Amino acid sequence: MSARAAVLAALTAVLLVAVSGCSNPPSPAVSTAPAAPTPTGSDTSATAPDTAPVVVDGLGLAILQNRPDYGARRLQLSITNETDASVTVTAARFSSPQFTTPVAAEKSTDVPAGLTRYLPVALPDAVCPAPAIVPELTVTVTDATGASRDITARPADPFGVLDRIATEDCLDVAVSAVATLRLSDTLRVTGDGPDAVAHLALIVEPRPKGVTTDTGGASDTAPAAPSGNGPATLHLDHAASTILLEPADGADWPLDLDVAPGDGPATLTLDAVPARCDPHAIAEDKRGTFIPVTLELAGGPAGTVSIPSSDPLRLAIYAYLASTCGFAVPNG
The missing domain is CATH 2.60.40 (Immunoglobulin-like)
Incomplete structure (x- = not known):
């Protein structure tokens, strides 16, 4: 193999490793927006996010972004099965007034008991100035008996993803x-x-x-x-x-x-x-x-x-x- 071909092969392998991170569980993205003020008192516990999802009818609902999502303008719908039996999420629909339209996950996924699955959705265009941010997530769930139900809630946003996105979108x-x-x-x-x-x-x-x-x-x-x-x-x-x-x-x-x-x-x-x-x-x-x-x-x-x-x-x-x-x- 020539040195040039080896370089190209090595870079290709590196790129494949780099982009494969898109399938990893989300971690919070680092914001480039101005940082929120830090409390001046000695107790800084108020700045630590509560990462617990909002639990409704056995499902924990939250929204997150991982680092690959940041540039791709995606959001992860985090769905945790808090019950003792596996369920299937057949549909998920997310909306927030800061975006022009709702978005939906493209495929269903099984969520075993006690585990979390992440459904990526592409974010729509922004509404600016951003209105009050009141997100809504509706999840359609089917259990082992075939019974289906819709669960609607305001999902947890433990890392302030939506506020950050609104600030960045309207600056853009x-x-x-x-x-x-x-x-x-x-x-x-x-x-x-x-x-x-x-x-x-x-x-x-x-x-x-x-x-x-x-x-x-x-x-x-x-x-x-x-x-x-x-x-x-x-x-x-x-x-x-x-x-x-x-x-x-x-x-x-x-x-x-x-x-x-x-x-x-x-x-x-x-x-x-x-x-x-x-x-x-x-x-x-x-x-x-x-x-x-x-x-x-x-x-x-x-x-x-x-x-x-x-x-x-x-x-x-x-x-x-x-x-x-x-x-x-x-x-x-």
Whole structure:
């Protein structure tokens, strides 16, 4: 096998391991939204989430996100069988006012006594500003006798998933009214061996002046700022490192760019080096190729948006890490 073929085979194997995490039991995703205030008293027990599901008619109901769900915009419906007999969930329907439509799980699943099963659902478009969040989960259950029943409840949200998603969704909507942020599919690399530097291109594409995101039509004025005072403007402050990549010089990538509808496109170069050099970092990666950008809308929200890498860019980043970190490759 040639060295090039070996590299491709190794990267393919790593990618398969990385994406296989989608089937693992969910763990809470790390939020890029602003953190909630911490109580100032000495007793911090109030910040610990109650992870117990809401139990109705023998079923424990909750909602969660694991790390692979985060970028894919999925939610996990967690269903625990609190009875002493196996049941089959034949349907599950989730809704919340923060989303435009309800969603349903695509297939049924057996839930043995005492165990938990996770049903993934794709999240619909967001409603912004987000209304009061009152989720509802309806589960259709069939027992061993063939009897079927519907169970409806407000599921537990032990890690505040829905509040976080609402904050992030509406920040994304506000940002998209001003500009589109994306990473180029192409990764430029300079230097050799451990001194190689990857240059990611962050592309900023302002919306045409007068085009709104609500109707897709045109008007005579630019989108209004969230405050209602003047046209919307966006300030890109900085981009932060990930578990795989960090700035070649400094703790963050300074951006310091102001953007308004009608401006010309801009490309910002992020010079990056490996944040860590071990194959496990790639094999276990879920968010390392998402670049967090901290920004603020004039008179509106501020926070961090995560810019995803396309498949070609993600493969190029993994190849850069393998080459720069000197992952062993068989000769021949």
